[in-house]
Amino acid sequence: MKAPGMNRGDAPGASQAKSLGRALSALAERCRRELDESVVPFWLRHSLDRECGGYLTGLDRQGAVYDDRKYMWLQGREVWTFSRLYNQWQRREEFLDAARLGADFIRKHGRDEQGRVYCTLTRDGRPLHYQRKPYAAVFTMMGLHEYGLAAGDARCREEAKALFWDIERWISDPALIGRLPRPASAPKVSALADEMVLMSMAMELLAVEDDPRVRQVLADAVARAKLHYDPERRVLMELAALDGTDLRGSPDGRLFNPGHSVEVGWFLLHTLEFRPDEDLRRMALEAIEGSLEAGWDREFGGLLYLMDIEGRPPLQLEHFMKLWWPHTEALYAVALAAKLTGDGKWLPWLERLGDYTWAHFPDPECGEWLGYLDRQGRPTHTCKGGNYKGCFHVPRALLMTAQLLSSGAVRAGCQPPP
């Protein structure tokens, strides 16, 4: 079965452009409503831990707590979300107050004496696990930085900046956070997630304050991200060799994560605000389109979670599932691409993604979105949050999509509050 609109090169007509405009407006309005009436109220009502501080994210469909551990990367993400809502959406005291609850918790409990960020804490903040990846630290940094802006807390922003430089070192040398140094003879690789978080953090900093060193981090991350692009398949692969080695002999080197590829696509478009690059613009737009084409499940609809790009067996058990976040990222990426180019070819994707997403993920009865479906689109989990899903991808995509269509500009970072 060939999904409609899979042909490249459809010429955008005037009526198509008009339809595109209408579709974008309708999408923006729907995102605004979903954000204000379903998603934000859910987290405000169920997630704030007034007893121990921070956020409860292990919430079932109705919002009851089934897991009270504090996952640091979800703590940081929720601080970021409430701070960003306060900074850029509505200056409601309850947003700032919600952000403070998390910021205080992670500043008090989140790091060890050497400054490493824990992965998991007990509800009351006692450490349970370290992480050998930098992502708990990344979202701690992002949360503290955005909260520093919201609260006008310069010291908090300084903490975030210092952590940014720690993370930059940890990504270059993962042995610093407990990983085994790669053997000298092993290929030098770049992980797409690392480049994405470096770009993301750097843009958050640059949106507030120019700094040539941070610009350099951004430029380097973009340069490495380009190495992930497969121009033949028009997707961003999870791993790229920094030394020209062919990685396709290993499942890791063949791993394609459609949602991730699309997400990095829109991050790359955001970097254009800081450093124009016509080739990069073309590449990012192609990567968004190519990732949707390669990742879309032509049999059952929706974006597959993980694929081996050569069709060999994926190692991950859950590769065939449909997760919420690739769909939120794709919706925003397509809206951004459509807005930037005005090209009617994005309309079928906007409709196809929208139809699938709105039909499968939002939970109008209890608020927020479901996170996990099987390949056929049946929910496999009814929870609203856990150790991976929290208050982040859904509100971020809804917010950015609503902002995009109202502001007319690509909003890569935030503006400091007046």
Added chain:
Amino acid sequence: MKAPGMNRGDAPGASQAKSLGRALSALAERCRRELDESVVPFWLRHSLDRECGGYLTGLDRQGAVYDDRKYMWLQGREVWTFSRLYNQWQRREEFLDAARLGADFIRKHGRDEQGRVYCTLTRDGRPLHYQRKPYAAVFTMMGLHEYGLAAGDARCREEAKALFWDIERWISDPALIGRLPRPASAPKVSALADEMVLMSMAMELLAVEDDPRVRQVLADAVARAKLHYDPERRVLMELAALDGTDLRGSPDGRLFNPGHSVEVGWFLLHTLEFRPDEDLRRMALEAIEGSLEAGWDREFGGLLYLMDIEGRPPLQLEHFMKLWWPHTEALYAVALAAKLTGDGKWLPWLERLGDYTWAHFPDPECGEWLGYLDRQGRPTHTCKGGNYKGCFHVPRALLMTAQLLSSGAVRAGCQPPP
């Protein structure tokens, strides 16, 4: 829908006992055939890495290599399997030769200077990752011990014994292999997998040579395994508190892995050979039956992979899948229970498990078994091996089931070769 034979307390009649006997004989014959004609030939043909040593386990449906990394726990498991086949099934030189290929590889490349066992190596044996769990070491120990018996290599067995005591320390104090010490105030817990591997390793040692210290390890592991038993639901839970804390507030404390619970059930029955315990026998039989009842998918058949015992959201994405190994373990456990008790109530389980297993997992066309199905029983992966599946659960269960029905005795460990 209520599955047939779910009623407890069916009185076993004489004709039922006769049917049971026939079913067990048919099963043993089928296991023997499957082992000799499909499973062992597949691994002998595709897995032996004559170029770099050790085994290739990342094999697709036809046996072609899609991942050439060496996962240490699968290396150890395959050494064990070929050694055990040589020691107890057929004294074929090619088994000993295959075992030697892996034993030499793990002795040469498997451990660092401090004796820690790596998790993953490159094809040619260069280290890629450590593991903060003891399981790579466990199967290294089991493989070396069984190979030492097969080859008459006393030094190899001494290495295995020394590693056993390392592992025993690592399980008591996981900080030794890089885990964060649990906060002093956190509950003291036992992981079912830890007790299972301690029992398993101890029985392998005791089957060859009595040692009061090893007996004590076995007794302690059995005592802790008992704490995992939930007498109301008649299952073994993944975590147990050692200090009486109620763990049911956390998803980890509510985690029930039906295949694991059944597997530990048969391990507990094996311990009776070394230390008679009538209560334990009753508990283990109940746990096998209760786990099948709680873990069986009444809608689509098969054993679910993971469940929250209270029906709350599981954290694991793949909880609803059907994996090969819970079915191999359950088949053997039920055969063992039926053989030990002669009770006809096991017959419906033998049939139900057999029907599902033989219909879904074996691959008569290419040999070996598929490993992963979705909830409805459709294959989600076509590979024969990867980073978790290797040459172990299928041949072990087939071998033990065939042996059980021919020998009349529970074979808990191996006998040294003459």
